[in-house]
Structure formats: structure tokens, C-alpha cells
Amino acid sequence: MLTTAISIIDAYINFDERFTLNNINWTVEPSQHWVITGTNGSGKSALAAVLGGVGDLESGSIQGIPTNVGLVSFEAQAELIAKELKKDDADIMDVISVGTPVREMIFDDCADPELAQTLIEKFGLTTLLDRAFRKLSTGETRKVMLVRALSSKPDLLVLDEPFDGLDADTLIMLQAHLASIVDTVPMVMVLNRFDEMPDFITHVAYMDKVQLDKKDNKSNTAVGNLALTIDRQDKTAFEDLYQLLHLKTTDLKIPAAGSSNQLPGLDASQPLVRLKGVTIKYEDTVIVDKLNWTIEQGQHWQLSGPNGSGKTCVLSLITGDHPQCYVNDIFVFGFQRGNGESIWQIKQFIGYVSTALQWEYRVSTSCRNVIISGFYDSIGMYSKSTDNQKKTANEWLELLGMRDRADQPFNKLSYGDQRLLLIARAMVKHPPLLILDEPCLGLDDMNRQLVLALIEKICAASETTVLYVNHHAEDKITGIDNYLALKKNN
Incomplete structure (x- = not known):
């Protein structure tokens, strides 16, 4: 559990010279639960990843981020899959890689094995424990990552699109579990679907990609900006943001193949x-x-x-x-x-x-x-x-x-x-x-x-x-x- 607020002040954060978060000012209090939303490429996942220690701070300050952060994201999921795929490159060692089993992925360094076992049963992963992680379906790999994060006894949970790829029954079960731990761990979620926003969310952060940042004469870097933060109790601002995110594109024409x-x-x-x-x-x-x-x-x-x-x-x-x-x-x-x-x-x-x-x-x-x-x-x-x-x-x-x-x-x-x-x-x-x-x-x-x-x-x-x-x-x-x-x- 957080004991002090997380404070990001006038921060300029660089991500591999391809994307930056510019002039970020954001405070997460221990009692708050946040959703980060915005358009594709605006920096939603980047801002969430900052809480997991990703990105290079070039100016400003970041304080109060705990050492034990439970992080689940598409990027982290892809990294795990990529690491498993690299095991296929072991040909020069004359070794056939079978991949890391799910049991090892979950229980190695697990802080709460009893909770992990309970979640394994709830997520329907019991029969998959001896299967290679990389052989799982998209939804199954996401479930494994969720079990790992939730059973790590985190001081902060950062969940980037936690409900995507889950069937309806699993989604309901996960929402109920998250609701049961709101008093013990603050959460920051990246959500594209407002209708999936849990009732316990207290604040919303809206990200906006502003322009290209010309850092030198050779490269342009996309810049994401924390455009606004909203207390969910501000009904007017909340409804305006909801309407913004539900705009529909009209007069679409599909290009011909030729x-x-x-x-x-x-x-x-x-x-x-x-x-x-x-x-x-x-x-x-x-x-x-x-x-x-x-x-x-x-x-x-x-x-x-x-x-x-x-x-x-x-x-x-x-x-x-x-x-x-x-x-x-x-x-x-x-x-x-x-x-x-x-x-x-x-x-x-x-x-x-x-x-x-x-x-x-x-x-x-x-x-x-x-x-x-x-x-x-x-x-x-x-x-x-x-x-x-x-x-x-x-x-x-x-x-x-x-x-x-x-x-x-x-x-x-x-x-x-x-x-x-x-x-x-x-x-x-x-x-x-x-x-x-x-x-x-x-x-x-x-x-x-x-x-x-x-x-x-x-x-x-x-x-x-x-x-x-x-x-x-x-x-x-x-x-x-x-x-x-x-x-x-x-």
C-alpha cells in the first residue's frame, strides 16, 4: 500500500528517442484509483509504464513510486513472448527449446503462493500449468500475467487494458477481484473503453499527442501530453470527456485494390x-x-x-x-x-x-x-x-x-x-x-x-x-x- 503520494513534476521523459512525455505534472494519492485514457499514440501506455520504472527522466522530478509495482500491459506481454521466441535461436547449442512452463512463470519469486493458487483456479489455468507459456492463447497469456501481478503483493497495481482479450465470465470475475482489494492497493489502469471503467475509479487522466518535437536536425520525436485530469465527481467534465472519446467517423471509403x-x-x-x-x-x-x-x-x-x-x-x-x-x-x-x-x-x-x-x-x-x-x-x-x-x-x-x-x-x-x-x-x-x-x-x-x-x-x-x-x-x-x-x- 502506498504511504505517500506519487508526484511527477515538470517531467520530460524520453522513450528510446522515439516518444517523449512532455511537461508532465501528475499526483497520485494513496487513496486514489486512476484511469488513463486518450487517443492512440498519445502516450497512455507510456505514462503508465513510467510508474513501472520505464523511460529516461531528462528533466523535472518523479517521487514516491514504490519498488514493488504489479505491471500488466500489452508491451510487457509482448516482451515475455519475445524472450520465449528467442529460445528458438538455441540451434547453435544443439538444444531443442520447449519453452518456460506456466507453473514456473507464476510461482518463481511469487510473494503469495496461496493467492496465486486461488487465482489460477478462478482463471481456469489449472490444466495449463505444465504447458509452455508461449503455447497459450492471447487470453490465456494475459491471465497468467494478471495472476503474477496480483499475487506479487504489490504496493501499486498498473494495469494497461486488463480486460481486453478476456471472455465475459473472466472479465466479471476480474472486476470483482479488483473491487475486493481497493482498500489495500491503489490502481492505475489504461482503458480505451469507458464502459469498462470500474465503479471504484476516482479520477481520470486524459492524454493528448500534441506535435512532433524536433530535438535536433536529424530526428523528430512524437510528444505526448497530459492534457487534463478529472475528478470523477465532476459530472460535467466527465460527460464531456466521454463524448469526446465516443465520436464516430463518417463518410468512410475503402480504397480499391486496383x-x-x-x-x-x-x-x-x-x-x-x-x-x-x-x-x-x-x-x-x-x-x-x-x-x-x-x-x-x-x-x-x-x-x-x-x-x-x-x-x-x-x-x-x-x-x-x-x-x-x-x-x-x-x-x-x-x-x-x-x-x-x-x-x-x-x-x-x-x-x-x-x-x-x-x-x-x-x-x-x-x-x-x-x-x-x-x-x-x-x-x-x-x-x-x-x-x-x-x-x-x-x-x-x-x-x-x-x-x-x-x-x-x-x-x-x-x-x-x-x-x-x-x-x-x-x-x-x-x-x-x-x-x-x-x-x-x-x-x-x-x-x-x-x-x-x-x-x-x-x-x-x-x-x-x-x-x-x-x-x-x-x-x-x-x-x-x-x-x-x-x-x-x-
Whole structure:
């Protein structure tokens, strides 16, 4: 528990020469619980990360931050995954890496093993303790991080989008647990969704990205500014901020793919996807049991289910990325899987967005090239782009409000801006099947409404079938009338 206030006074904080927080003045009292919100790229996650010891203080002062901070964020999650992926580079040691088991991730240096065990049971992680951390789904890895942070006996909890990626039951359970500890530990949350704000939150901080800070003649650094702080009891200010964050973009027009980028035609009489009696299992554990599912052309679907129900596994069967796709009866885009087709013959007809893809997209390439890579289904660019492809990519950047960042490195952008670019990458070729695996994860209200409106326009067109995976009922897409709900096998 905090015994003194956290004070950030006239602080100028640098993050790897790519982003700065400028002239930050902020005080967090021991009895307060905060939400940080704002647009993508404004510095919400950066401000939260400061409380976890991230960033270089160049001027001003920061006082009162405790040594034991429980931190959960997409960036910290991605760092853990990256560390696990690096273990694959152990080839020179002639060692096959199996990855760190969940049990070790949670209980090594655990301050409260009894609480950890209770949370493991509440989060439904008991059967996953001996599985490698990197083999978990996005929601499952987030649960592991939450258990680690909550059982560390923190003096301060910093939770960056703690509810994203969780199914409805888990979200309710987590909110109840956080409400039960409000008197023992102050919390600072980064939230893009105001409707997920817990009742115990006392104050709101709104971040705004102001301009480019020209530190020298060679580089420009994006600057985030703490525009205002609001006591939740100030109803007028709170409602004004809520309205600001719920503005909707209108008159959206999806850029055309261009005649030179047309995909091969498909047989209109055949379904895009047919899964017949599909089963996915690992040893004695059955994830998906005898699933029958047909996706017709022009038929839009929403796929739902709790964490661990097999949603990502089913998607990877369709894309050809799952090893068990060849032992199941799967028909995609005119191909019966296992009859000699290449994975690229399948992938050319698919646009795909997922958190896993974002973790894999670790190359340092420009924002424009990220979008263009969608024409080649590649991570990074390995072919010379055409003038038409560059024109189309520029139109997408204009639509996303990122035209001035066309040549900036993708891996230096905020998490939300990266997700927007990957959605444009998936849509750029107007694929017959667009798979969106929780596309709004990590996006603020403004950008989420933009994404939802774009998906609705795609659904309204006849050339692309949308397969949409989502946990949030309020993010329902007009035009999606077919639903498949997977259940978790016990």
C-alpha cells in the first residue's frame, strides 16, 4: 500500500528517442484509483509504464513510486513472448527449446503462493500449468500475467487494458477481484473503453499527442501530453470527456485494390470453407470435438467462445497454419486439404489480423510497406512494390490519419497504431475471406469506431466474406447475421 503520494513534476521523459512525455505534472494519492485514457499514440501506455520504472527522466522530478509495482500491459506481454521466441535461436547449442512452463512463470519469486493458487483456479489455468507459456492463447497469456501481478503483493497495481482479450465470465470475475482489494492497493489502469471503467475509479487522466518535437536536425520525436485530469465527481467534465472519446467517423471509403492486384477467381457454386467432423486434440486433451461448419461466399460470421475453447485453433486450420489441418476433412477455396496444394495457394485468398500476427511482425519496415506487404502475404517487404500498390497504401494511410507517418518504422509505433496498420494490411487486397481475430484489441474508442465502420462497409460489399472473432457484445457488426459459439471442453 502506498504511504505517500506519487508526484511527477515538470517531467520530460524520453522513450528510446522515439516518444517523449512532455511537461508532465501528475499526483497520485494513496487513496486514489486512476484511469488513463486518450487517443492512440498519445502516450497512455507510456505514462503508465513510467510508474513501472520505464523511460529516461531528462528533466523535472518523479517521487514516491514504490519498488514493488504489479505491471500488466500489452508491451510487457509482448516482451515475455519475445524472450520465449528467442529460445528458438538455441540451434547453435544443439538444444531443442520447449519453452518456460506456466507453473514456473507464476510461482518463481511469487510473494503469495496461496493467492496465486486461488487465482489460477478462478482463471481456469489449472490444466495449463505444465504447458509452455508461449503455447497459450492471447487470453490465456494475459491471465497468467494478471495472476503474477496480483499475487506479487504489490504496493501499486498498473494495469494497461486488463480486460481486453478476456471472455465475459473472466472479465466479471476480474472486476470483482479488483473491487475486493481497493482498500489495500491503489490502481492505475489504461482503458480505451469507458464502459469498462470500474465503479471504484476516482479520477481520470486524459492524454493528448500534441506535435512532433524536433530535438535536433536529424530526428523528430512524437510528444505526448497530459492534457487534463478529472475528478470523477465532476459530472460535467466527465460527460464531456466521454463524448469526446465516443465520436464516430463518417463518410468512410475503402480504397480499391486496383486492377493489377486482382486475385484469381473462385467457383461461385462452392463454399469458401467447409469443416467436416473436425477434431483438435493434444494427447488426451480434446480442444475441438467433431466440428461441422460451412462458410458460404458472401456469408458473414461471428465466432465466439471462452478463452481456451479453440477459436484460434479453428482459424489456424482454415489458414493452414495448424499441423492437424492435414488429418481433418477441410475444404478451402476449392482445395481439399492434403491434396498437394501449397499454403500460399490458400493464403492468397485470406486477409488476417490477430494479436499473434502483431507479435510476429517484428521487422523494422515503414508503415507504407506494412500495408503493401498485404499484397504479398509477407511479414516485411522482399519484392519491389508497384506504383499502384504505393498509391493504394497511401490512400489507406490517409484514411487512418497516418499519411505523415508513411516512412516511419512500424516497430516504433504505439500498439494501437500498429493494429490499425495491420488491419489495413489485411484489407488491402480485398480478399474473398477476411479473418479478424479480435481486431479492436488495444484500440481507443475513436479508432475502434473507425475499425467497426470499416468492417461494416466490407460486409456490405459482395466481394469479401468476413469472419469476425470478438468477446465484446457491444462491438456487434451490422451485416453479420451468422454466429458460431464454441464451448470449452472440460
